[in-house]
Amino acid sequence: MAVAPPRPKGPHLNALRAFEAAARLGSFTAAAEELSVTPGAITQHIKTMEAWAETTLFVRNARGVDLTPLAEELLPAFVSAFDQLGQAVQALRNKATPEKIKIATLPAVAQLWLAPRLGILRQLAPEISVSVVAMERPPNLMREPFDITLFFTSDPLGADDLEVLQDRIFPVCAPQVAERLSSIRDLHNETLLHDSAWANDWDMWLSAQPAAKGISTKGTTHSLFSVALEEARHGGGVLMAHDALVRPLLIRGELVQPFSETLELPHRLVARMTSSFAHSPVFDKVNKTLFSRL
């Protein structure tokens, strides 16, 4: 005979997540991107939250938002709660399907570095199925459903990080193009191929070469490294290459290195993994096959 209970309800979980993202990133637009929605959706969630709490959480400036002191104070608790929730979800995925591995990495790395190694892994451990998703920036492993991210970074290594290799760049081109290049100054007359994700590789390399003074970095820009690479293979110009990505082509002679000068960049290719994955039984095989340098 109990009475119907009109219990007051808390705010919607999605609104809380929107608040957390917006507060953490300090921007509605950035939060929208992280959550793969439009900024308008974030606006609405935040408004719902503010109405529920009867307070204001953000000061809206024309250019971006600022957190109120209250939001600032509350933020850490939300971040940590969602981190924990995300990790619980990761653990679920990892323990439920331990043999399914998801890797996030740069398109170029996926195609040129990772793909060949996946074949080896398949031979060694056919029960493991790997899916690779290419993206420009590393996803947050506490929040997004990946086991491994493989990106270049110069940040210090964390507990579940593995350094895979040091990044080193140098120009490469087709053999017939190399014949006309006897000195660095000859680059003046060549098309310099750029990749938009590594826009200033040429600048960095050139400025490290005293002999290169005054050479302009104009040239063709491609949005995908692999397209620029294709162009270079067909003699379309000189590409600033990353060691790890072109080594097989150099070995096969499809590309050559016209100058011996290389530049070591201050960042490494780092494999970062969820802690669930790092402690899972399949980690060993994957690590041995993909990441250990022999």
Place this chain on the structure above:
Amino acid sequence: MAVAPPRPKGPHLNALRAFEAAARLGSFTAAAEELSVTPGAITQHIKTMEAWAETTLFVRNARGVDLTPLAEELLPAFVSAFDQLGQAVQALRNKATPEKIKIATLPAVAQLWLAPRLGILRQLAPEISVSVVAMERPPNLMREPFDITLFFTSDPLGADDLEVLQDRIFPVCAPQVAERLSSIRDLHNETLLHDSAWANDWDMWLSAQPAAKGISTKGTTHSLFSVALEEARHGGGVLMAHDALVRPLLIRGELVQPFSETLELPHRLVARMTSSFAHSPVFDKVNKTLFSRL
């Protein structure tokens, strides 16, 4: 020029919450009740989760569900994540509107014990606005938007708990009814008034009185204590009363205590509060006015 990113998405937050509740309570029906939805809704959420994780989380028996070992293993992480999230929300509510206090308590306590004291609080601190929600069972303060719960319990006190009073019961009735009651055995001829939430109060009291042997506990049952109380005031029978709830009426003489025998129950009225509230500036005033025994 970046490519459109078809990022894989995690499970929906509401599904996670449904899983957490179902796993914690070990029952879809109970989870449905906690979340104020129908059991069918829980079923669907769980199915979504299981499909996402490509695993089974519950073993469905004809009579209830059992957790799979996997769900069992994962449960604590989810519980703690949602606890933390709930606490963050509570902190938000508390800091955003510190002067608005929400109390959950039994209907009888709300009306007979709390209401008079709220008047005193309003005089002492008119800036504080209290809203009282009556319910049969204490809500989980980590999850539901209340600052204080006020319920009878015999559990040991936690850090943010305050013992308000010991529970003590004894029969009461209208003065004219009391005139016909000279000994406990006279109860044989009276209507015994019951409250459904405290169904066996009469049993307990009677069995503690040697002289009451054989008296039946038949009588009228009301779903609200206050209705039974009203009945008693109008001479409709003898009510088993809780000390704290009837004291003002005894003082005013509207009810009398026909026998001196009282029974101390092994539980207390306990005020439990969120830790945000316990550390907030208004706590002191509220505590002094409502809960301190003079």
Place this chain on the structure above:
DNA sequence: TACTTGCCTCAGTTTTTCTACGCGAAAATA
């Protein structure tokens, strides 16, 4: 045997969430 309990499924509905798009204000650019 009939009842009860607890979960399932399906269809239809309600609620929530999202997108689309135009507006406005400041900062960056020219």
Place this chain on the structure above:
DNA sequence: TATTTTCGCGTAGAAAAACTGAGGCAAGTA
């Protein structure tokens, strides 16, 4: 100084998610 770009707001309509309600089923219980 004028123009463009960047960010966020607001609204309407559309899409997606969540929920309800009713009928079923299987295994205990009376």
